[in-house]
Amino acid sequence: MTSTKASRSEIETRLSELAPWHFKIELLPGVWTQNYNRNDYSDPDQRSVGIIDPAEMSGLMDVVLPGGMKDKAFLDVGCNGGGYCFLAHEKGAKECRGFDIRQHWIDQCEFIMSVKYPECRSVHFHVADAKTFAHKSAYDVTLFKGVLYHLPDPMSTLNRLCALTVRAIIVDTVCRSDIPEDTLVPWWESKTHVMSGIDGLAWFPGGPKVVQAILAWSGFPHMRTVSWRKGTPDQRHRGRMRVVAFRHERDLEAYDASGKSR
Numbered sequence: 001m002t003s004t005k006a007s008r009s010e011i012e013t014r015l016s017e018l019a020p021w022h023f024k025i026e027l028l029p030g031v032w033t034q035n036y037n038r039n040d041y042s043d044p045d046q047r048s049v050g051i052i053d054p055a056e057m058s059g060l061m062d063v064v065l066p067g068g069m070k071d072k073a074f075l076d077v078g079c080n081g082g083g084y085c086f087l088a089h090e091k092g093a094k095e096c097r098g099f100d101i102r103q104h105w106i107d108q109c110e111f112i113m114s115v116k117y118p119e120c121r122s123v124h125f126h127v128a129d130a131k132t133f134a135h136k137s138a139y140d141v142t143l144f145k146g147v148l149y150h151l152p153d154p155m156s157t158l159n160r161l162c163a164l165t166v167r168a169i170i171v172d173t174v175c176r177s178d179i180p181e182d183t184l185v186p187w188w189e190s191k192t193h194v195m196s197g198i199d200g201l202a203w204f205p206g207g208p209k210v211v212q213a214i215l216a217w218s219g220f221p222h223m224r225t226v227s228w229r230k231g232t233p234d235q236r237h238r239g240r241m242r243v244v245a246f247r248h249e250r251d252l253e254a255y256d257a258s259g260k261s262r
């Protein structure tokens with residue numbers, strides 16, 4: 001289906017069929033994905049899906065490496081509806097690959113691509129498990145956002161992803177503020193909710209020190225904490241952190257210099 005072939009009402013019908021949506025994306029003027037979510041899903045696995053604007057990653061994409069995303073190969077792990085891949089594509093990435101464990105999200109990616117980017121041949125999506133994902137390509141930038149705390153063995157998985165990454169990896173995760181910064185605590189999550197992992201067992205890190213240790217062990221010793229918000233008791237101590245790490249010191253120096261010039 002392309003934007004020239006599909007009518008507005010056909011697009012709206014498909015938007016409803018493919019809900020719930022996590023990424024806020026405008027498919028046609030005034031036609032936004034999130035407006036097709038419902039409040040009354042009978043299936044609990046489809047409820048409580050938060051909405052996020054992928055543009056929140058725009059500033060970091062622009063400075064993560066010299067030249068931003070232009071001509072870079074980009075990998076998005078747990079890509080959901082593809083919002084960050086499409087953003088990287090719009091910023092000139094030469095290749096974008098997103099994968100997710102759920103067909104639900106990959107169907108959304110394919111639909112958005114068919115409507116918004118029908119001529120695009122450089123953005124690819126498929127269903128895969130981060131625990132076993134292997135690909136012949138190497139990626140300049142890997143995004144590992146919202147997935148670390150859905151994995152039974154986040155150390156091995158992050159280590160594998162680093163091996164596929166040439167220059168920079170962005171790790172963004174929920175963290176817990178009621179445990180020491182350098183520890184992990186287990187929790188048990190749904191295996192079937194559309195936003196969860198599939199294994200049941202998962203781990204929250206206490207803070208950036210956990211992620212930094214795994215990244216340094218995996219060949220990415222040059223890093224910065226981009227943000228770290230601690231969770232309050234009302235939030236069940238759940239905060240959020242974002243770390244960017246580089247294989248080569250010169251890329252960290254360029255990243256630091258870009259901050260000074262901003």
Ligand SMILES: C[S@@+](CC[C@H](N)C(=O)[O-])C[C@H]1O[C@@H](n2cnc3c(N)ncnc32)[C@H](O)[C@@H]1O
Pocket residue numbers: 052077078079080099100101102105128129130131145146147150194195196197198
């Ligand atoms: C909390 S959402 C984060 C979505 C998106 N990356 C973001 O940051 O907005 C977690 C996503 O990871 C996917 N996921 C969970 N476990 C996964 C796994 N083992 N391999 C690949 N994707 C996984 C889920 O299906 C879901 O789309």
